[in-house]
Amino acid sequence: MTAPILPKTRLLALTLAGLVAATPALAHHVMDGQMPSTFVQGLLSGLGHPVIGFDHLAALIGVGLVASRFARGLALPAFWVVAMAAGVGLHLASADLPHAELLVALSVVIIGIAATLRTTLPYAAIAALFAIGGAVHGYALGESIVGAESTPLVAYLIGLIVIQTALTIGIAFAARRFANASLQVPSLQLRLAGLAVTVMGAATLALAFSASA
Secondary structure (H helix, E strand, O other): OOOOHHHHHHHHHHHHHHHHHHOOOOOOOOOOOOOOOOOOHHHHHHHHHHHHHHHHHHHHHHHHHHHHHOHHHHHHHHHHHHHHHHHHHHOOOOOOOOOHHHHHHHHHHHHHHHHHHOOOOOOHHHHHHHHHHHHHHHHHHHHHOOOOOOHHHHHHHHHHHHHHHHHHHHHHHHHHOOOOOOOOOOOOOHHHHHHOOOHHHHHHHHHHHHOOO
């Protein structure tokens, strides 16, 4: 009777391993801190930034976990990705977003809480949360490409879109595989994975507060 529990535990283990592997020291240094100057460099930077920054990675895991609860949930990551691209554009347009790092961390905490709750929030509320969170994360990710030429800039944006779409939808599919009969009643293992996201977001928030103090 315990066999079905083991595959579910793997998702929690993968969530924790992925979050622990991404450390603040690695964040924002895909190209050794250098500005991408070619299409390939821009693409690699875009693919890498959301993965090596544990705040961004935690948010993407949370987005996938929450999206897995809805019958039309695989469309929800689109709100995140489109808003993320818009956030990058806002940064490139020199728009000012005060306390961006704090807002990034706060968004991770909120998404993690949404993934941890037993009761599923309304679809429209999740779509709005993903849109706001995606825009904030996109603004932060835009910092790494400010001042780049158009070719690496476009490649960077392509990389961001590809990796974030693949991660969020892939995690949503994986979570559905381990879900209960009712999508809107997540298993304990999936809720614990959401709790791991919340904890990582809280750790990022503490670090952001320390840096701004």
